[in-house]
Amino acid sequence: MPGHTLEHFGYLLDHFEPLLGNTPIKSIEVPIQGRSHRIDLKLEGYNITGSIKARTAYGLVRGLVDDGVLRPGGKLIESTSGNLGVALATLARYLDIEFLAVIDPLIASECRARLVDLGARIIMVDRPDPKGGYLLSRLAVVRDMLNRNEGYVWPDQYSSPRNPEIHRRLTGPEITAQLPVPPDAVFAAISTGGTFAGLSAHFREHSPSTKMIAVDIEGSIAYRGPAGRRFLPGIGASRRSSFLGSDLVDHFYSVSLRDSVRHCHQVLRNSGIYLGGSSGATIAACVRHLVENPDEIERPLCICPDDGGKYEQTVYSDDWLEKLRPDLESEAEIAGQTLVVP
Template identity: 35%
Template sequence: MSDCREGRRGILASIGNTPLVELSSLYTGKPVKYYAKLESVNPGGSIKDRTALSMIDNAIADGRITQHTTVVESSSGNLGVGLAQICAYYKLKFVCIVDPHANAHNVNIIKAYGGRIEYVSEPDIETGEFLPARIARAKLLCQKDRDYFWVNQYSNIHNPLAHRETMREIADQLDGKIDYLFCAVSTCGTVRGCAEYVRESGLDTRIVAVDVAGSRIFPGGVAKRHFPGMGAGVRSPHCDDGLIAGYVLVSEQDCIRSCHRIVAREGLLLGASSGGVAAAVEAMQEHIEEGSNCVMIFADRGERYLDTLYSEEWIMQCFGEKCGEAFPGGGPYQASAPVVTLFDWNGGVSTEHSMDH
């Protein structure tokens, strides 16, 4: 198996080639093999290290970033950490634009790496979303100073290109036999890069995107979201429905419940989007054929969510109920069931299924 890290130096050499582990206790009944791609072992703690390195290295290579450049990006957390780490290594200045949904732990990590925080406190007037407001701030900063460079993960082609390598690793780890790949979406860089690799390599893999209720990526209505890194207030140009087999909309309670289940059954402490991916696989059980290899990309680690999705007090405050088997006496959660939408490749028609747990 080739190593994407060949030729890299320092901390950059530890980005990528993450482990793929089999999950033996999370699901029961059907003879299916479930695997988790653990992106939490990247040095910055998430899959966004790959994205950050790809975008920065390519901007350096083509001269858009020099030693005088200040790198700018709008990020809800994980990409900001990845960029802060890489900018620190390259001795570059970094400004991260965040909003009230940003994970405070991530913000403190960015500061520890020497990054500067630009805080957007009010959402976009037209949409009521913070993402357009953060993007507007990034553009404004770059207009004011020619030495500022906006990485722009939302349309930078080196975002999805980074994840062709992610998919290549998975294919190598399973000798090309991946029947299903489940991936959370936000900028859609990961799902697009993986899907393009699958198509170009001729793999017989069905890719299912996982989004959170309230996001604008897929139809389903707009609502308040608490967790960064999953869902988006604007549909990214990276999104391409023609590359996926379908999508699953999960609730934030689904994410919480599944994260607690994963801790209890597999000993993995993961972030919210990983719980969403696991909930989507659960909702898809009747569609996954026996004997399949099913891969889930778990994007980040759970330590940064201890004050939210792993806090009983926070869950009660936000949702008015206990969620997850980690809480004794919590009882069944009251979230609506995930909605599964699978595309009919022959007629181009989608079919929706509402699954009960």
Template identity: 30%
Template sequence: MNSVVHAHLDPSADHPDAGAHRRPRPSTMVGNTPVLWIGEPFADHGRGFWAKLEGSNPGGMKDRPALHMVQRAKARGDLAPGARIIESTSGTLGLGLALAGITYDHPVTLVTDPGLEPIVHRMLSAYGADVELVTTAHPSGGWQQARRERVAELLDAHPGSWCPDQYTNPDNVDAYETLAHELVGQLRRVDVLVCSVGTGGHSAGVARVLRRFNPDLKLIGVDTVGSTIFGQPAATRLMRGLGSSIYPENIDYPAFDEVHWVAPREAVWACRTLASTHHASGGWSVGAVALVAGWIARTNSARAQVAAIFPDGPQRYFDTIYNDDYCDEHGLLDEVVPPTEPATIDHPTDRVVESWTRCTTVIDPSARSSE
């Protein structure tokens, strides 16, 4: 089951010194990540799901789109040699772009906000990136919109610079073809795919490829409470890496069969339980996805092959998810064990959800808002 498909990203292939030097570039560390069987206590005895451990990449899952978006921009001539790369990030894409900057010899400026973990801020600087911090959230678009507006200012200030714009860039979606082919090689068949949703890149890209092999694949989206992506009203969000206060264009709404919203305390329980039972865990997205994937495994046919994408590892969350003082301060340890199943609503606008909730009606709220 753990056979590997060698479908590497190979950004060194079009690097200026590729013909003269065949030494492996840092980017060759990306891809071919393992899968791990996750069983009890997330699923009943004998049942479970396969977790794709993208935290095995140097910076996490978004190393893949960071390298791919830069590679494609260079090939099209959108990104000139040595030009500055400028982008908004909550952390993981920033780590990937820092890697891409080293690989392709580009300076990188990353715009983030006060929610960025100190360890990530320090590592981004250590990797050679310039880190800009916005200090005031946009009144309606939150930190994401504030970061995007600062990116626009920096692009004007640096002629010739380039922004990947992960929210709208189709290369973000295309970058996950390698991940999908790795899953096919490792699992042979995927019946249900569970993905967190932020920019919409990996859910769209992986599902699109997997449906070539299994047209009946079900796609389950996992969001955070307080996110607007699937039609809930915007609210302050504690969880980073999933959710949004804007409507990313890369989200493939028709591809989803249902969506689940998960609260921070539920994700914390799942993250810590993963660590103590399987020695493989991660951040907010990993906890939310594990909670939902376990329920999917319990409630679907025992023959259904369930796969879940774990976008990162636990290291950057030692001061949040794995810190008792932080969790106590935010009331994240009040509920020792979350519900065994989600609440259900018929439509995303039925009520504001505050805890684990599912809905099989998936809407595109950006289309509704433009009517």
């Protein structure tokens, strides 16, 4: 019977690792100031749990098992905006252990339904934190549950070195192996900052000339501020990332909700690729960089953490856009954007 000895956990995880990644890179052509520019997209929605967080969840759980902290009969708890929760719930089911997901109302309804289908227990935190998000409230609940000593193990995606490490070890080398020459700039959205930090460590070592460009959403303080209300799950945070030292970041962009959404629609219309909200933010930052620095980079790569499937009720919903119209319209236009987003 699976999952009954620590050795068997190791065996199961050894068989899970080859199922991760191998996600495609597709190129789109974007007209920028009268010239067509190629942008490579790493489509992480093709991961087995539907997002880049399949890799992160595996890295975190593998670390806990290797350290002997997570054992058969153990129980996981984690705060999640959705994607990591689905990935941890998949692994928990695979290892035949319990998982308690601490989520908030911004979670995509599709993600929530999938957590339930996968047998996860759920705590919904509905009190926003003072920074305009829910992260601090979610973490308070996780700490409260841990203090009750009910045997929960917390992977702690926010500060476990296993988070960036899996992207340094798997995601970065996969990209390098897929492309004939390394990208000259990598754009990646940040929340915990784990994906970005791991990729940056990889490229600093194997392609030091690659510029590492971090992308956040307005209202997040994952890298800089100011804090404000946010509407998209996945990207951004109510506190500083513990992984993002300034040595890892060459440029930083804070993108508006409006530009994130517009670029999702633009890419869908022009290429048929259906992307999640943080991918739209990442492409918006890339386009802005190309507009402002026309001759600096030739081969940019954008990490696209997930696809549009779970954003039908938000980014791709007319009702949602209509409800947010005051917020969307109060955001400033970014010079140059109208060139590429009619």
